[in-house]
Amino acid sequence: MQALSSIKATDYYNLEDLYTEEEKSIRDTVREFVKEEVFPIIEKFNQEMKFPTELIPKMAELGVFGPTLPEQYGGMGISNIAYGLIMQELERGDSGVRSFASVQSALVMYPIYTFGSEEQRMKYLPKLATGELIGCFGLTEPDFGSNPGGMITKAEKVDSGYILNGAKMWITNGTIADVAVVWAKLDGKVRGFLVEKGTKGFSAPEMKGKLSLRASVTSELVFEDCLIPEENLLPNSTGLKSPLMCLTQARFGIAWGTTGLAMACYEAALNYSLSRVQFGKPIASFQITQEKLAYMLTEITKAQLLNYRLAQLKDAGIMRPQQVSLAKRNNCEIAKIIASMAREMLGANGILDEYPVMRHQNNIESVKTYEGTHEMHTLILGEDITGISAFE
């Protein structure tokens, strides 16, 4: 019952009043989806270190893959506020589930839409939207993380196309992907290539032993004299700027997503502290607990305001990548602090899988690192403020 009613979530400054009816409806329906489909299964998949692939057709049916794209490519032309709210709600469920949607939308569909030919768009985008195809994004290499421009994966022009050699690491969805957007140097310049599953010389073994983002597939991509047909080069990709443009899209979603993670931890800690009685009183009645709750709520509210304004700038087409860095950096940081505080407030219960808090706390470690570490975003801001780059 009440499939459409909005389950109350933290919104101290009534941002609710600023959303359009569609934005609210989209948020509520994704919230309901997470409650019905993600919460009941996620702990099990997290423990087993598997991505719940059964969610893929359901997420596609819900419409969360590439929803900002135009209709002819399987999108729905929704606003960036609505897109952000989707990410927030998915990550209130789990960072792995949000990561899946982020990769598919921001790191695979976005580059094919932005740098691809019309044939490439028509061939891949509608099927990526329906989840018939799964994509991944290969930028990071074993020796080049924060410094992707140093990559050694390279493409060589031959008569029938391009020969790809090299390796990528830490690639979300790699093993289960039907198509990989791979960044490699062609004549010294970074270009994007579409590498299909089953291409000779291409393999994508899954990485093992993760203690974070466990409900997500992370893989290596290996290319050994891998022949890519001519038509699989993304014709409009031009240098390192192209993958960085993709990262801007994904980081935008992460800023919203990690706010959702922080909300989930705060809400769990608030509920727990109201019901847990020590010294004859709920622990919420102690000043130290209240100080923590006040801190959490303040930081969440600030993050929500950053996200809202950032999305407005993005919808207006004037958002700068550095503004995204500020939000990604801040929101990952406060989410990490809030997750850790919440874990402590739950006492011993905080380490149990009965509560989502420790899973979120572990997940934020990945999210804070990927898509640019805290330090890299600091340096991006530093460069923007001073005009002096500290890393190049």
Next chain:
Amino acid sequence: MKVIVCVSLVPDSTTKVKIAQDGKSIDESGVQFILNPYDEFAVEEAVSLKEKLNAETLAVTVGTDKATEAVKKAFQMGIENGVLIKTDNEIVDTYSVAKNLADFINEQKPDLVLLGKQSIDFDSSALPSMLSELTGIPSVNVVVKLTIGDNKVTAEKEIEGGQEIISTTLPVIIGTQKGINTPRYPNLKSIMAAKKKNVETRHSTYNENATEIIKMELPPIKGKGKILTDGANSVPELVKLLREEAKVI
């Protein structure tokens, strides 16, 4: 087959209701409004009839402009057409709502009318029966299972301590109860499609209220419970309190 679903917009059940200054209505500031949860079952039933039997579906609501939200929620779940019967006043009593809906139903001549067994704002549970009386169409309320085939209708309804199975023919009015189905959550596509749909506005055909709200009051605040802590030794004290203070024995 033509199906009409009657829907209403109600305050979210998690809202803490406050009484407005006039003492006769609720203070709507900060209140979120939702599609009446029992109407969700009616909408779901209609949409699945559209999918199974190609039924023509229409959602109708009686109220001020704000009430169109209920129709839009029905659009999001897959209802095709929508009508707002616009009233002059915010507060319209059940009889007046029934009268307006009955006029509309008599004009539209649907095969099936679906509506929630009650709406969670005023909880009067009277609309299905009133509609039946005013239209002359039979009604079954509190329905947990509905089967429609070749003009024959079988409805299972909840009764005290059991289930009653009723068979009738179309047209019929059905009041839906929890359990009849699982309402779908709309997907993004239907949300965006609903945005483009129009709710047709008509003026109300009946504008009098048969009842008047004189006063609204919040339920009394529950007193604090008492805990007697001396185990079996507390029994005489407990009996005394139950008799003298709580006056239940």
